[in-house]
Amino acid sequence: MPVPLPALEDHPLKDAALQRATVLYTDLDGTLLARGARLLADAAGEPWLGTAEAIVALNRAGLTCVVCSGRNRWQLMEVSRLLGWDSYIAEVGCVIVPGRGEEPIYHTGSWGPDALHGDETPYEAITRVGALDVLARVFAGTIEEHAPWHLNREATHVLRGNVPLAQAQAALDTLSLPVRIVDNGIIHPPVHGLIDVDEVHAYHLIPDGVHKSDAIERDLTRRGLGRMDALAVGDSATDVEMADAVGLGVLVANALDDERVVESAAGRTNVAVTHGKRGEGWTELATAWLTARKSVQEPS
Numbered sequence: 001m002p003v004p005l006p007a008l009e010d011h012p013l014k015d016a017a018l019q020r021a022t023v024l025y026t027d028l029d030g031t032l033l034a035r036g037a038r039l040l041a042d043a044a045g046e047p048w049l050g051t052a053e054a055i056v057a058l059n060r061a062g063l064t065c066v067v068c069s070g071r072n073r074w075q076l077m078e079v080s081r082l083l084g085w086d087s088y089i090a091e092v093g094c095v096i097v098p099g100r101g102e103e104p105i106y107h108t109g110s111w112g113p114d115a116l117h118g119d120e121t122p123y124e125a126i127t128r129v130g131a132l133d134v135l136a137r138v139f140a141g142t143i144e145e146h147a148p149w150h151l152n153r154e155a156t157h158v159l160r161g162n163v164p165l166a167q168a169q170a171a172l173d174t175l176s177l178p179v180r181i182v183d184n185g186i187i188h189p190p191v192h193g194l195i196d197v198d199e200v201h202a203y204h205l206i207p208d209g210v211h212k213s214d215a216i217e218r219d220l221t222r223r224g225l226g227r228m229d230a231l232a233v234g235d236s237a238t239d240v241e242m243a244d245a246v247g248l249g250v251l252v253a254n255a256l257d258d259e260r261v262v263e264s265a266a267g268r269t270n271v272a273v274t275h276g277k278r279g280e281g282w283t284e285l286a287t288a289w290l291t292a293r294k295s296v297q298e299p300s
């Protein structure tokens, strides 16, 4: 399939964006990590140190990486600690943790002050209004909770399956709280209970009005930085939205396996794609970023 988006190395914004940026917002699964959430592996899953070496080089250069993922904050806390990164954005932009040991900041989009009953979390409110029940009824056998990652969540639900997104959204639009379903990309669960589903996607049910891009805007404001001070990298339709909050949004090449990602990216002029998939693509971006930053600091 021809690549419909500009390659990172050819993108007209590449030099300006990479030279200026000091922060990278990065997705984890399918982007930084290979299948099975492995860091120490190439795109095909074979043992490889390239991504880890790129992380070390970025850390050494004093550049900031912030994980921005659909995973919950406990998972991101551990991953970020391992990699030497301080802040992270969990649950598709709903939970921002500004730094180690700091309290999370919650973001529930368009939900009003009466959306939550008593002490319930947004996660519990989504269950209460019947979001899981309606999807299970309308799309029986083709969507289910993404066990075991559906546990310990505060704001969003994570599901897996393959459903027509517009129809799923129409089913959710009958509920008493505005809940949006978003596609978080192709996944490869080792076991599942889906029936006749070949291409499995991760989906999130999130409070309407929350996007990863909003969370990035808030995080940049908190840092006293602007859009052109940041980059983003990911592999899914929710990651394409990150481009709206940064100078350049980068997709790793496996993102193009999903036609919905390509559709979403096609309307944006600040999206580039790497040659490499998963961690190899991430490393390609990291290497280009370091080279660009050095060219500014040590002009030849």
Ligand SMILES: [Mg+2]
Residues within 6 Å of the ligand: 027, 028, 029, 030, 031, 184, 185, 234, 235, 236
């Ligand atoms: Mg991903």
